[in-house]
Amino acid sequence: MSTITDGVLVALTKLKTLELAEDKKSVLVGPGLQWGDVYRYLLPHNVFVVGGRITNIGVPGFLLGGGISYLGSRWGFGMDNVEEFEVVLADSSVVRANKRSHLDLFWALKGGSSNFGIVTSFRLTAHPITGKAWIGKFAYSTATDPDTGKRNHMETVLDKLQAFVDKNDDTSGVLPLFMYVPQHGGPIGDISVIKLDVEGKMEMGAGSIQGEYGPTPDMIHVPKLFKDMTEEIPPMMGAWNISHPYQLTLAMNPDAPDGFRQSFRVHAAKATRESLELITHIFYNRIPELLEKLPAEEILQTLGQTSVIIQPITKNMLKQGEKRGGYIITVTWFDPKYDEIMNEWSDLTSELTYEALGKKGLSHPFIYMNDAHGNQDAFAGYGQREMKRLKKIREQYDPKRLWKKGLVGGYKIPE
Known part of the structure; x- marks a missing residue:
């Protein structure tokens, strides 16, 4: 966990525990895993966890920093789904922080980043699912219309997005990107939508859409948000399928390619x-x-x-x-x-x-x-009461500031 010359690197890449509890209500996850590893392991068990939106995101940083996922409206932030942390403290002792033991540390680790210890395992809530979800992704032009001076489709997209947020649907998730991609002609909008099959009524299917208004005849169980948008916006390209929620994370991988x-x-x-x-x-x-x-x-x-x-x-x-x-x-x-x-x-x-x-x-x-970028203060919005509590807990578990002085990088709790 060091990036300095002559420093010590503590690599957690071999800590790859994956153990689903016998009752399938929780899963033990090691910090050396990426979310794709976790999703693949859970595929045959009809349970899901709140994790990253692409497969190559690491488990520990996502959970210790909060964790926003596609299905947060149903299950909250990733950190809300941690039932227990196993932590190596600054004095080299190992503790389990949960609702029954080390409750203060349990609270602090949820959004406290790497200020309190090295987490060697996470026990996460495993949520039962039917194993199916409607997944759709489509792109459209946001170029300026020369006749009106307005950006194509922006009014419609923003109206539909606001309606989605106001509805507060806990079975659906959306991720809108407004982009400039020179390789694809410039201004583009990209919408990803997921809707869980909570009643077990969806049938497996898949298809592509391009330049057509509204859902195509083969598009079944279409979520309202996707239906409303495609009825008024002709997609440049797009695809949909009814499959495991894991498939959306695979579909998002091209948006975060290696080498950039x-x-x-x-x-x-x-x-x-x-x-x-x-x-x-x-x-x-x-x-x-x-x-x-x-x-x-x-x-x-x-x-x-x-x-x-x-x-x-x-x-x-x-x-x-x-x-x-x-x-x-x-x-x-x-x-x-x-x-x-x-x-x-x-x-x-x-x-x-x-x-x-x-x-x-x-x-x-x-x-x-x-x-957040390195020049942004990630703790600035935590509130005075919460920061006072975090500092008190840090004083208890790391009075000599090992993790602040010895661990380079990350967001540090200010003095």
Whole structure:
């Protein structure tokens, strides 16, 4: 767990425990696993866990940083589904933190990152499922219409997304991406939708969609969100299938390819129609400035997927309080010589967006740790009472600050 010269690397890659309890109500998971490993193991057992949205995300960072998944409206954050942590503490002792033992540490590890110890196993709640879900993914143009000056389909998409958040459906999930992808002609929208088969009535099926309004004749059990969008938006391309929820994580893997340089900025905003419009408007208006900074002949070879991703955080996820939504500004590129340009553009775009939201009373201080940039304070939105409690627990379990001084990287609880 060190990235410094002459440091000690503690690799957890061989800690790959996977044990489903006899009653199938929980599963023991090692920190050396990725979520694809966990999903594949659970496939034949008709249970599911709250994990990453692509298969190659590591288990420990996702859970210790919060954990937003497609099915958060049904089961909450990933951290809400941890029943027990096995932890090596700074004094080398090993404890099990759960609701019956070390309750304070159990609370702190849920969003406390790597400030309290090395977690050597997680016991997660295993949720019974029918083994089937409706999964759909489609792309459409968000280019500006020369006649109206407006972006194609944006009004419809934002209206439908807001309706989805307001409905607070705990059987469905959605991940909308508003992108600029030069390899595909520029501005593109991409929507992923999942709906669990909670009644066991869905029949297996699959198909593709392209340039057609509305569900195709073979498209069965179509979720309302997907149906409403495709009735008014002709997809450039898309596909759907009824299969195991794991299949959506496989479908998302191409959106996070290996070999790219990538940078994230994340903030939270009140989940209103006005917020959605403001976030996407600023993002697309900032793209020309980025393109001007890159040599025209190198844009296709250099710039990957640049996007703003909307993450609805509903009442069901929070279990209390008002609806909020997270948004992520992400850029991908190939050549390290453009690192400074890409990071400066991301920083300014993030600042302008958050500032504009703040002026309208739509911003929120929460920063989702797992998507935060290194220059963002992931603990800033935790609240004074929570931070005071975290510091007290750290004083109890790591009074000499081993994890702060000796573990490079990650988000550290301030003094």
